[in-house]
Amino acid sequence: xxxxxxxxxxxxxxxxxxxxxxxxxxxxxxxxxxxxxxxxxxxxxxxxxxxxxxxxxxxxxxxxxxxxxxxxxxxxxxxxxxxxxxxxxxxxxxxxxxxxxxxxxxxxxxxxxxxxxxxxxxxxxxxxxxxxxxxxxxxxxxxxxxxxxxxxxxxxxxxxxxxxxxxxxxxxxxxxxxxxxxxxxxxxxxxxxxxxxxxxxxxxxxxxxxxxxxxxxxxxxxxxxxxxxxxxxxxxxxxxxxxxxxxxxxxxxxxxxxxx
Amino acid sequence: xxxxxxxxxxxxxxxxxxxxxxxxxxxxxxxxxxxxxxxxxxxxxxxxxxxxxxxxxxxxxxxxxxxxxxxxxxxxxxxxxxxxxxxxxxxxxxxxxxxxxxxxxxxxxxxxxxxxxxxxxxxxxxxxxxxxxxxxxxxxxxxxxxxxxxxxxxxxxxxxxxxxxxxxxxxxxxxxxxxxxxxxxxxxxxxxxxxxxxxxxxxxxxxxxxxxxxxxxxxxxxxxxxxxxxxxxxxxxxxxxxxxxxxxxxxxxxxxx
Numbered sequence: 001x002x003x004x005x006x007x008x009x010x011x012x013x014x015x016x017x018x019x020x021x022x023x024x025x026x027x028x029x030x031x032x033x034x035x036x037x038x039x040x041x042x043x044x045x046x047x048x049x050x051x052x053x054x055x056x057x058x059x060x061x062x063x064x065x066x067x068x069x070x071x072x073x074x075x076x077x078x079x080x081x082x083x084x085x086x087x088x089x090x091x092x093x094x095x096x097x098x099x100x101x102x103x104x105x106x107x108x109x110x111x112x113x114x115x116x117x118x119x120x121x122x123x124x125x126x127x128x129x130x131x132x133x134x135x136x137x138x139x140x141x142x143x144x145x146x147x148x149x150x151x152x153x154x155x156x157x158x159x160x161x162x163x164x165x166x167x168x169x170x171x172x173x174x175x176x177x178x179x180x181x182x183x184x185x186x187x188x189x190x191x192x193x194x195x196x197x198x199x200x201x202x203x204x205x206x207x208x209x210x211x212x213x214x215x216x217x218x219x220x221x222x223x224x225x226x227x228x229x230x231x232x233x234x235x236x237x238x239x240x241x242x243x244x245x246x247x248x249x250x251x252x253x254x255x256x257x258x259x260x
Numbered sequence: 261x262x263x264x265x266x267x268x269x270x271x272x273x274x275x276x277x278x279x280x281x282x283x284x285x286x287x288x289x290x291x292x293x294x295x296x297x298x299x300x301x302x303x304x305x306x307x308x309x310x311x312x313x314x315x316x317x318x319x320x321x322x323x324x325x326x327x328x329x330x331x332x333x334x335x336x337x338x339x340x341x342x343x344x345x346x347x348x349x350x351x352x353x354x355x356x357x358x359x360x361x362x363x364x365x366x367x368x369x370x371x372x373x374x375x376x377x378x379x380x381x382x383x384x385x386x387x388x389x390x391x392x393x394x395x396x397x398x399x400x401x402x403x404x405x406x407x408x409x410x411x412x413x414x415x416x417x418x419x420x421x422x423x424x425x426x427x428x429x430x431x432x433x434x435x436x437x438x439x440x441x442x443x444x445x446x447x448x449x450x451x452x453x454x455x456x457x458x459x460x461x462x463x464x465x466x467x468x469x470x471x472x473x474x475x476x477x478x479x480x481x482x483x484x485x486x487x488x489x490x491x492x493x494x495x496x497x498x499x500x501x502x503x504x505x506x507x508x509x510x511x512x513x514x515x516x517x
Contacts (some may be wrong), residue, residue, distance in 0.1 A: 027431060035434040046443035047300065047315065048307045171287040175295040185302040 008102035016079040017072075017106055028111070033064050033118050034125070041126065048243045055216050059183040061118040062207045066149045067174055068114045072107030074160050074170055075151040081161070090250050095242055108150055115142060134213050137221050141213065145206040146224045148232030152194065152202040155239035158246060166171060182207050186217070202231060269358075273365035277331065278372065283448045285327055289369070292323045293377040294384075301385045312387040313473050320377035321442050321466060324370035324408060326433060327422075331366040332412025333429055335359060336420045354486040356498050363412035367405045374401070392475035400472035400479070403486045407465030410490045413497040420504060440466050 004010060019025045039058050044056040080086040089099050119138075122128035130138070156173060163169040178184070180194065181203035187195050198204050205228040211217040212224070262460075277285060296319035336359065339345040348358055381387040391397045415432075419425050439456065439465045440446070446454055457463045464486030471479040 026428070027428065035431065039438065041436045041442045042438055043299070044303065046318075048302045052303075052306065168287055172291055173285075178295060178442060179298045179302075183263045185305065186301050189305045192291055 002120065008069045008099060009105045012103040013031060013106045016076050016084075017110075018043070018075065029068075029114055030117055030121075035119055036060060036064055037118070037121065037126070044184065054128055054214065055211060055222050056184050057122055057128065058211050058214055058216065059181075061115065061122060062145065062203050062210055063178060063181065063183040064118060065111050065115040066152075066177065066203055069107050069111040069146075069149045069153045070156055070170065070174070072110055073104065073157040074166055076103055076107065077157045077160060078166055087250070090247055091127050093255045096241065100243065104150060104154065108146060111149065112142070112146060115145075120167065128214060131213060131215065137209075137213050137225075139149055141206060141209050141221070141224055144232065145203075148206070148228050148235065149173050151232045151235035151239055155242060158239055158242040161246070177201065177203060180204075199227075200231065201233065204227070205231070269361040269367045270368075273362060274369055277366070277369050285331060285369075288323055288327045288330065289373045290376065292326065293319050293373050294380055296322055297377065297380050297387075299383055301387070302394045312381070313389040313391070316377055316381040316387055316389050317374075317469060317473065318328070320374035321469075322437055323373040323377070324367075324404075325411075325437060325440075325442075325462070327370040327373060328363075328366055328408050329411045329415060329429060329433055329436075331369070332363045332409075333415035333419045335362040335366075335412070335416040336425060337426060349505070349508055354464050354502075355508075356501040359413060359416055359501060360409075363409045363416065364405075366412055368410040370408060371401065371405060391473060393472070396475070396479065397472045400468040400483060403468045403483050403490075404462075404465035406490045407461040407486055410461045410497065413501075414493060417497060417500050417504070436460070436462070439463070441470075442466060445470075456462065459489075461486065461493055464489055478493075 014020075019028050037060055040056050040060045043051050044052050077086075080089065089096055092099070119128075119130060123130055159171055160166050180190070180198040181187070181201050182198060183203070187198040187204055187208075191197060205224040208217060208219050209221045209224040209228070212219045212221050278289070297316065300315045300319060317490065329364070339348055347356065351358075378389060381389055419429075437443075439449075439453065440460055441449075441457065446457045446463055446467070449457060464482060468483045468486050470476075471482050
């Protein structure tokens with residue numbers, strides 16, 4: 001069903017996916033994550049020593065996966081707006097949400113690839129040996145994290161339509177996630193109010209769960225993933241409300257936002 | 261080009277890129293230092309005895325380099341996109357003078373992010389940045405600006421000379437930060453990496469700043485090497501730009517433009 005040559009997923013991939021050649025794909029989906037991990041691993045090593053390296057790399061694996069998903073989503077919406085197909089999506093008899101979900105398969109698969117390759121890279125370069133006896137937890141974590149990231153990215157991409165400079169909004173959001181989701185340090189180091197906020201963000205619990213699976217921290221994995229899943233559903237509901245409201249607004253006014 | 265023209269161009273470039281209406285580089289200049297300082301601040305909680313000054317400067321250097329890479333790298337190609345390259349080529353000012361103005365102004369703007377890093381470090385994070393000699397530190401910053409300008413010039417040429425380099429600029433960012441000794445001193449690298457690092461002008465500019473911060477003894481030697489290497493690249497870049505200008509006037513196209 002998904003490999004329909006003229007389906008929405010394939011057409012969306014052909015139209016807006018940035019890295020369609022093998023060279024670009026290797027560079028941006030293997031080399032770039034690798035450089036990202038090396039960068040933060042070096043930063044952490046220089047600051048607090050090599051004993052902390054695995055902690056940082058695992059946090060950044062989840063972060064980079066989310067970054068891939070968000071950039072893909074935002075790119076999809078931006079291109080739709082640039083080529084004027086956003087209006088066509090709304091005007092078409094197909095349900096808008098169905099269109100978005102079908103097109104969202106490309107970001108989902110892209111991020112999944114990044115996550116898997118990062119786990120392999122982590123094993124080869126940072127001695128992060130995959131705990132085979134915990135494989136069920138890893139699969140569960142992967143599914144839950146992808147779902148929550150997907151819902152959050154959808155919400156984020158909808159909000160991005162309000163901004164005239166999407167890049168600035170994207171970069172600030174990514175920086176916000178870097179700091180408040182415990183990517184490089186535990187969220188327990190944050191002041192209480194900020195820790196509370198961080199527990200409402202999509203990556204925090206997944207990062208803690210991944211570190212626990214790799215025996216770096218000691219938390220209850222199932223409980224963390226259930227919290228992450230609940231957050232995912234909350235983001236899904238919010239994004240659904242936003243998509244439906246924006247669609248209604250667009251149908252009523254004949255445009256989405258003026259002067260953007 | 262008269263000095264006054266050159267200065268006017270410089271001031272205009274600085275005004276344009278630091279204007280809040282221009283959102284293009286706001287993240288790099290204003291938010292990125294804040295992000296890195298936050299990471300340094302909270303990582304410091306794990307150890308507590310971090311050399312604050314060095315990491316405040318490291319945070320600033322990342323933003324400075326990012327800004328130079330994205331702004332100076334596309335100094336000429338962006339003129340092509342906005343269709344003003346033809347005007348520049350037929351103007352009575354040489355291409356090298358225009359490019360020099362752009363890369364110097366970009367390096368000065370990049371310096372704002374260093375100033376901002378110090379302000380954030382002092383007033384938000386309460387970091388203690390102890391500068392042994394302000395005079396020497398200021399000279400080292402000027403040396404760094406020279407090396408950043410030269411790097412910008414090299415990038416501008418590379419971005420013009422080769423097709424699609426612009427697509428790969430994100431991939432240049434991180435390796436350069438790592439290789440120029442922003443976090444770990446170049447002396448600790450393997451020999452091959454060390455050799456490559458030492459031929460990058462920015463390595464010496466960064467080394468000068470770190471040495472000026474702690475008043476390390478080889479500071480004058482490092483600054484001299486930094487200036488000499490920068491001048492060498494500057495001279496080479498000047499001749500290459502002359503050649504690019506000639507080719508552009510003759511054929512109307514070259515590499516990416």
